[in-house]
Amino acid sequence: MYFYSHKGYKIITGLDYQKALKLVNEVLQESYQIQHEYKNNKNCLVSKIKTGDFENIVLKIPRSRNSRIWERFLTLFRESDAFRIFGSLETVNNLGLNAPKPLLAAQKRSCGFVTDSFFLYDFIDGDTAGKDNINKVLEALQKLHSHGYIRSDPQLSNFLIKDNTVYFIDMRLKKPFVFKKIKFLMNLAKFVQAHNETGALLNAKITNSFIYKLSYFIQKIKTKKRNYRIKIKSILKGN
Ligand SMILES: Nc1ncnc2c1ncn2[C@@H]1O[C@H](COP(=O)(O)OP(=O)(O)OP(=O)(O)O)[C@@H](O)[C@H]1O
Ligand SMILES: [Mg+2]
Known part of the structure; x- marks a missing residue:
């Protein structure tokens, strides 16, 4: 470069x-x-x-x-x-x-x-990922975690599918150094919370674990806080 x-x-x-x-x-x-x-x-x-x-x-x-x-x-x-x-x-x-x-x-x-x-x-000549691609996207997201990274905004519209391959778009990567496991699981939980049906596709060993439930809960609170912040801002702006 x-x-x-x-x-x-x-x-x-x-x-x-x-x-x-x-x-x-x-x-x-x-x-x-x-x-x-x-x-x-x-x-x-x-x-x-x-x-x-x-x-x-x-x-x-x-x-x-x-x-x-x-x-x-x-x-x-x-x-x-x-x-x-x-x-x-x-x-x-x-x-x-x-x-x-x-x-x-x-x-x-x-x-x-x-x-x-x-x-x-x-430009990727493909399609935005949809419900049919959840499994593949989930697999790609977990692969990213296995390399030590989490991505911002993990939701289907930020993945493209071309020739049955998943492409990551619209993201900033972060490499957590502390509380790694929780941060990977929070990133996963964020995706699950954006697309509820994903939960059923995850390995039960993950979803039944205490650490996943804790990560899911922390992520939920984080998202709620963010949504309130956006709501308040838009009220203050008079929208
Ligand atoms: N490299 C690309 N190839 C093909 N289509 C793309 C590409 N980049 C973006 N797109 C299309 O544009 C849409 C919007 O892009 P992107 O997700 O980057 O923006 P955004 O979500 O609107 O932005 P932000 O969340 O940063 O405000 C994507 O959902 C996808 O359909
Ligand atoms: Mg986007």
Whole structure:
């Protein structure tokens, strides 16, 4: 991987300098063709695009993370969402699991805070995982845990299926160093809580264990707390 600087952006990519700069300019000038728009709202942009040198790539701009005050503050101590997802896609691939190949990520800092970021990665010509794929997704998620990682937002819509293979998308990976077992099980429980039918597919040895029940409970409280926070915020905003 290489790091470049251009127009105030720090860039990470496997591309050579000229190609990387051309791609960044195309994104900044919006001089690309949109082939499909998956999401385009105040929170985020996810589009399949075609540029001079690349087709079948996806551009993601995490708009709300780029602009939220708290998220900006945290970037004093860590990289942008774009850089972190870029790294996570790479790690998943390096572990021998599947994720779209990351192409380039760029972030701009002002007074130490990230104020803009985006990233580009391969398009996967498959389908979003559905109920029929729960078993396969569960298997992939547990494989990730066996490599020592948990992923953010484990739910079916954040996995793609192509040729019967599971691809991880939309994630930041974390490698827990303490309370590992609980953290892996909480990640599993989060997936189960998003898709209730999954519980029945898990090995009874896991679901009957005290540590799983405890992890499930802690995760439930965490999710409830988060949902209340979102509700309160939206009430305060008058939505
Ligand atoms: N590399 C890709 N190949 C094919 N489709 C993709 C790819 N990346 C994203 N998509 C499609 O776009 C949808 C939205 O993408 P993603 O999950 O990254 O965004 P999001 O959930 O809206 O974002 P966030 O949770 O960060 O606000 C996915 O469910 C999938 O259908
Ligand atoms: Mg998603």
